[in-house]
Amino acid sequence: MENAVAIRAGSGGGAVRRICVLVLLAALTALGPLSIDAYIPGLPRIADSLHSPAWAVQLTVTACLAGLAIGQLLAGPLSDALGRRGPLLFGLTLCAAAGALCALAPNVWLLIVLRGMQGLGGAFALVIAYAYVSDLHEGKAAARYFSLLTLVTGLAPVLAPLMGAQILDAWSWRAVFVTVAALSALVLVACAGALPESRPPRLRPPWEWRRTGSVYGGLLRDRALVGPVLANALTFAVMFAYISGSPFVLQSLYGLSPQQYSLVFAVNAFGLVAAAAAGGALVGRFGAAFLLRAGVTGTAAASAVLLLFAVVGLGLWPILAALFVAIAHVGLVLPNAPALVLRHRGPNAGAAAALLGCGQFLFGGLAAPLAGLTTAHSAVPMAAVMAVLGLAASAVLITVTPAGTAGLLSARAATSRTRRFTMTTDTVTDTLHLRRLGWAGVEIRLGDTLLLIDPLENTAPLAPVMGLPRRPLPPVDAPAGTHALITHVHPDHYDRELIARLALSGTIGCHSPTASALAEDGITAEAQELGEPRRVGGLTVTPVASLDWRGSDCDQVAWVVEGAGTRIIHCGDTMWHGNWWQIARDHGPFDVAFLPVNGVIARFEGYEANVPVTLTPEQAVEAAAALGATAACAIHYELFDNPPAYTEQPDIADRFGRAAHERGITPHLVTDGEVVPLDN
Structure with missing residues (x-):
């Protein structure tokens, strides 16, 4: 704990350490999105290289998301009981090793397994990064750090496919996995040398599966938590249906090159980040619950319009416009759902965060293969999955979330x-x-x-x-x-x-x-x-x-x-x-x-x-x-x-x-x- 206290200190050395810790935490939060998005432009090439159908290749996305979902449920209570450093270094080691083996995968089935392991390791990095902030900061200071980490999480999907497209253009899809593994190893070495332990032994409860289940059970009985968690998960799944299906729709169906697709992906991601920034400016006036409803409603409406455009066959530009509006509104959901879920959870904030993250990646993993059933020949499956998920998220806010959480006084x-x-x-x-x-x-x-x-x-x-x-x-x-x-x-x-x-x-x-x-x-x-x-x-x-x-x-x-x-x-x-x-x-x-x-x-x-x-x-x-x-x-x-x-x-x-x-x-x-x- 002495190191954690030193980080809080006001000396010049303490300031340098705080900056170093912030950089490392930002790198940790970027690893999960980087593992998912960097190879997305290469999905069609992977299908050709491994002689696999589109749906099988998209299962590699599902496996990574499933690993991220399950890993968060494990990482939260494990890091509470054992301290932060040990589980973090384990997760980073697993992420780097699995990434390197992905580059050597001879078939899609082994690649699916390795992607699941890579996601599992990335989950430890993601959860423990947020746990570090909770350990070292309280109140408004913690909120500022969380905002910075959210910005990194939003920018990582923008930069990852651009990086992946450039690597694809110069080498092959296997080189993308080598690059991600190398970055994971670099973060591992940096964390081993510079990131201190932040959870003192006196705050570490003994590891008990029964106790963990009791905590999760109590959280799941809280409708004020379950409503935003489900709405967030379903909206996140809308985004991953887009992430998984859009490479085939936009490249195979509409003929975009990997570089053009990456540009479209970046524009949509910047729309998401811009909406999140606008929401940050408006949250003091309207509240997180109002912005959450606005984001869910906007995503559902735009996805329904996208489905209409796909069925009618209006062409590329209407499809791009509807995608932009749908994904931009996700930017109002992703920051505000955690704001409602994680506030005031105390020592259970880690478990609440794990449920939030697990829901995201679990529903996202289920949406990915559904969106890719026939997306090489039609945009309708992707649009239909997005529309159904978006409308389900809207229904959840109406039927599950209590009125007080939805921003209305009972x-x-x-x-x-x-x-x-x-x-x-x-x-x-x-x-x-x-x-x-x-x-x-x-x-x-x-x-x-x-x-x-x-x-x-x-x-x-x-x-x-x-x-x-x-x-x-x-x-x-x-x-x-x-x-x-x-x-x-x-x-x-x-x-x-x-x-x-x-x-x-x-x-x-x-x-x-x-x-x-x-x-x-x-x-x-x-x-x-x-x-x-x-x-x-x-x-x-x-x-x-x-x-x-x-x-x-x-x-x-x-x-x-x-x-x-x-x-x-x-x-x-x-x-x-x-x-x-x-x-x-x-x-x-x-x-x-x-x-x-x-x-x-x-x-x-x-x-x-x-x-x-x-x-x-x-x-x-x-x-x-x-x-x-x-x-x-x-x-x-x-x-x-x-x-x-x-x-x-x-x-x-x-x-x-x-x-x-x-x-x-x-x-x-x-x-x-x-x-x-x-x-x-």
Whole structure:
């Protein structure tokens, strides 16, 4: 991690290192598009050289895209668990070796296999490049770096076919693979010598397939993510149907030379980049969701017109015009879909990025051979595939993406503007995102604001009473500037060392009576009275009444957090009490209520009773109903069970789910680190 810290340093040497790292990351993001596009002008020659049909040669594109799709799903969690450098160097080695072997392929079938391996290696480079940025930068600085990498990704398809065409003109298609392999090897050597490790060991969770599947499952249940991911994937497939089919349509059917085709390809790619640049200038005014819809709609409409032109047979120029409009609108989709998908995903941003990339290349790989079924003789198959995919992307935005993600305020969000403690000067231009941490912890993100409630890493102080945890808690990945709220100072809700670390660069909120306890630990807190709101970045936080089983020695509170038209409440490890309805009148209703559900029986330190000292699953649901919550998320359960001192209720998840459904409340039972969906 020392190298990563040095990169952040402000010295002259640090500045040089930052530039070197940026250049290397740009090279990494270019390898994937370079591997795909450099040999595209040579597809007809490969078919002739290897005596293969067009559809078989286009399977080499599909294989590369499939490798890029699968590789991203592997590279993200692997680099989280093992660090960035090792998986990156492995991927670059595989990419270079497979590229060199592609140049020696004696038949199309071996070439297909090798292209899949080359794509797999390129996927590691692509995912880990973005992971490096997340490791080294936060907020607006990270956004600037991502924009630069997106520009490289957009320019690479422009330059790659031009380079490939020149190599084809001087040598053969095999020389294109030699060149790409040489460039991959050069990047490998540079990264081995100059790119530092950026993920410290303390942030590396153990590699567990079950845990990886749980993270991906949680993301896939979030419609706010799935909608843009699918729309992006289908639109990306439109572009790859064009990439795969256009060499045959424009060269074999309309007679363009490889150089002329490369010029057409470059013009269309520059249209894509220009649209992306225009979108960057307009996103502050219209928002990413609006631009995403505009891009998807424009691509679908232009592809449908292209199909009409192909069926009627209007000739080359109408075909070129429709292609230009369709591909230019893709430039509005590719930057804005990630903007919606990757915002506020925290440590799961890598998995979200992997899903985004996997969807792109998976759908793109499926579209490529379909577009090439008969494109040597007709433009209709390519145009039909593009039109169907474009219309499907439009349908996804209408049917899958919730209205809030599509940029429209739901009636519930609009109503929330009139709630009692809403800041009426706010403009809802962003989306609030929630993630469950370990035990009772919750992460809330809005724009550049990151807020944690009751984060917990150190369970050692809990062992004498609560026993050892059933599973290790995930590390809390909290960058500089992270804020925190504490419901009470019991050690399973107040991790002293973690809160002290967060207090170095962020604010710590607590109920006024507990401020002195934090001060004794050297922590300066923002003390608030019950019902007193405070601004934390784009969020408003307010402590409200709660009830701890040990009485007033704890001064436990619940926290109401509001931002971007969404309101949640976090109830610590409260017992049942009579304040629910007053809280609902003063601060509700709520989109999500985070409630303890383990109904624990506690017998220690003179506190002994045969009644639950935290909410049972059924009580939690009744509390959610009293609060007017649309959804209830279970916390504080299935981690500690140490009879007779600390005994959990049985069948918590089943009971919570049944009770919630009977009450018409959406139950959220998510594991540590999973996203809590807000589309109810």
